[in-house]
Amino acid sequence: DTAVSQTPKYLVTQMGNDKSIKCEQNLGHDTMYWYKQDSKKFLKIMFSYNNKELIINETVPNRFSPKSPDKAHLNLHINSLELGDSAVYFCASSTGTGGYTFGSGTRLTVV
Amino acid sequence: GENVEQHPSTLSVQEGDSAVIKCTYSDSASNYFPWYKQELGKRPQLIIDIRSNVGEKKDQRIAVTLNKTAKHFSLHITETQPEDSAVYFCAASIITDKLIFGTGTRLQVFP
Numbered sequence: 001d002t003a004v005s006q007t008p009k010y011l012v013t014q015m016g017n018d019k020s021i022k023c024e025q026n027l028g029h030d031t032m033y034w035y036k037q038d039s040k041k042f043l044k045i046m047f048s049y050n051n052k053e054l055i056i057n058e059t060v061p062n063r064f065s066p067k068s069p070d071k072a073h074l075n076l077h078i079n080s081l082e083l084g085d086s087a088v089y090f091c092a093s094s095t096g097t098g099g100y101t102f103g104s105g106t107r108l109t110v111v
Numbered sequence: 112g113e114n115v116e117q118h119p120s121t122l123s124v125q126e127g128d129s130a131v132i133k134c135t136y137s138d139s140a141s142n143y144f145p146w147y148k149q150e151l152g153k154r155p156q157l158i159i160d161i162r163s164n165v166g167e168k169k170d171q172r173i174a175v176t177l178n179k180t181a182k183h184f185s186l187h188i189t190e191t192q193p194e195d196s197a198v199y200f201c202a203a204s205i206i207t208d209k210l211i212f213g214t215g216t217r218l219q220v221f222p
Contacts, residue, residue: 033209040214041149041198041214041215042212042214042215043155043200043212043215044212045209045210045211048209056209090154090155096206097206098143098145098160098206099145099157099160100145100157100210101157102154102155102156103154104153104154105154
């Protein structure tokens with residue numbers, strides 16, 4: 001069983017479109033995150049949710065909107081996609097007291 | 112906020128040699144320091160972590176050391192093997208808070 005699963009794995013879309021990435025974890029963790037990894041491999045936190053509540057919102061454009069229907073799911077919706085949004089997006093989860101378990105990533109390409 | 116610097120950005124070693132990657136952090140309140148390994152096209156995976164009440168931790172061929180006074184921590188890999196080739200990330204956080212990652216070190220182990 002995959003611990004943290006993301007869908008889709010690849011996403012190619014045109015500028016201006018709206019898209020969503022889904023994430024689910026079956027580890028029973030309370031905290032979930034979205035990280036963006038750019039072309040230089042830099043991993044930067046975007047959002048963090050604890051038990052469905054938003055606790056971290058870094059300086060991310062408001063075109064990005066996370067949604068957590070329950071503590072096992074954290075989805076990311078992106079409006080009006082721009083070229084600069086192209087990156088790999090990783091979902092992760094943790095107990096809040098230790099290391100993260102990452103999903104397999106979603107490679108988003110905006111053309 | 113926390114800032115983590117990581118050096119070197121690339122490291123090439125001969126199989127069997129040791130590799131050392133160094134990180135410094137800025138927030139003296141940080142108390143949790145994990146290391147992640149990311150193979151090409153894969154997710155970051157936790158390989159070892161250390162908490163601020165411990166100076167050193169070892170797991171087979173990998174070890175991590177922490178100097179809280181200097182705000183340095185390092186990853187040591189002994190008897191390197193070609194399968195150790197990957198990008199390694201250090202990170203720092205105050206437990207229950209967000210992980211801030213270093214910029215990554217691309218390790219290449221030549222047979």
